[in-house]
Amino acid sequence: MKTKKGDIWVSAILYFGLGIVIIGIILAAFTPVINRLRDKNIIVQTKGVFQVLDSNIREVAREGSGAQRPLTIDIRKGEFKIDNDNHKIIWTYPSKALLAEPCTDPLDPAKCPSILEGNVKIIVNAPSPLNKDYLTELSLEYRDKAYLHYTSPLTTIAGNTPLVIRNSGVSCGPQGETGLSAGPYGAPVKDTCTPPSCPTLNWCTCLSRATTALESCPPALPTVEIVQRSA
Numbered sequence: 403m404k405t406k407k408g409d410i411w412v413s414a415i416l417y418f419g420l421g422i423v424i425i426g427i428i429l430a431a432f433t434p435v436i437n438r439l440r441d442k443n444i445i446v447q448t449k450g451v452f453q454v455l456d457s458n459i460r461e462v463a464r465e466g467s468g469a470q471r472p473l474t475i476d477i478r479k480g481e482f483k484i485d486n487d488n489h490k491i492i493w494t495y496p497s498k499a500l501l502a503e504p505c506t507d508p509l510d511p512a513k514c515p516s517i518l519e520g521n522v523k524i525i526v527n528a529p530s531p532l533n534k535d536y537l538t539e540l541s542l543e544y545r546d547k548a549y550l551h552y553t554s555p556l557t558t559i560a561g562n563t564p565l566v567i568r569n570s571g572v573s574c575g576p577q578g579e580t581g582l583s584a585g586p587y588g589a590p591v592k593d594t595c596t597p598p599s600c601p602t603l604n605w606c607t608c609l610s611r612a613t614t615a616l617e618s619c620p621p622a623l624p625t626v627e628i629v630q631r632s633a
Contacts, residue, residue, distance in 0.1 A: 434498070442499040444479050445538055451475050452522045455491065456542050458567050463548045463624040467571035472631065474564045482559045484552035484628055491542040491550070496535035497526075504528035504536060549573060549625045559630075568627040 458471040480495030504526045505514030517524040527537040544550055551570070 438499045441495070441497040442501070444495065445497060445499065445501060445540075447476075447478065448480065448493055448495070449519065449522055449524075449540060451477065452491070452493070452540055452542055453520055455567075456521050459542075459544070459548070459550075459626055459628075462567050462569045463544075463626050465569060466624075467569050470566055470568040472564070472566050474562060475559070476562050477560050484550060484559075486550055486552055489544045489548065489550045493540045495538050496533065497538045498535055499538075500526065500536050501538060502526045544626075546623070548623050550628065551625055552628045554630045564631045566627075566629045566631050568629065570625045570627050572622050573625045 454473065455475060458473055462469045462471055477493070480493050482491075482493045484491050502517045502524055503515040506528050507513050514525050514527075521542055523541045523543070525539045525541075527539070529536060
């Protein structure tokens with residue numbers, strides 16, 4: 403009787419151990435697949451956030467001074483930044499999912515293959531020897547369309563973040579970007595034209611017509627403020 407009971411316990415332990423080994427093999431085989439699916443879903447979700455954000459920015463820019471839109475964006479992973487200097491919105495994320503042909507020379511972005519989905523640009527950098535992930539970048543660019551002006555003590559946005567997108571009027575760039583700013587961020591430089599032949603909200607265009615010394619002045623464009631609001 404004791405022998406039979408001992409045999410039963412030995413068999414149970416063997417089966418239990420074999421089950422653990424099988425589960426370990428299954429997890430080892432499927433974990434990379436699960437991670438790739440997870441990262442792909444994160445990128446697709448963030449791309450949707452970009453498309454909604456882009457739609458609101460462009461609508462506010464078209465509607466004129468004073469137009470605004472409240473919205474909440476959800477950034478679950480990665481690094482989300484608004485680049486005032488280059489008027490771009492950028493999100494980067496080290497992903498195990500490969501969504502596009504990787505860029506082998508990130509120091510020369512012009513040579514990097516990219517995908518354009520609507521206004522969202524997607525670039526994937528090849529893994530480095532120290533990091534096996536694909537650094538995926540989503541971006542929206544508004545150069546020659548609008549000036550972005552993001553004001554917040556936090557340079558990056560993460561999690562559920564309520565925002566207000568506001569048209570602050572036509573200007574020649576946010577204050578600090580150029581000495582020839584106009585609109586809400588600073589007084590224009592001395593006028594060399596006489597209204598109404600020179601529109602008061604388009605000082606840079608006016609001045610570039612008046613003197614060849616200012617031909618490189620940035621164009622007058624809608625200035626779109628992005629401000630974090632309390633939930």
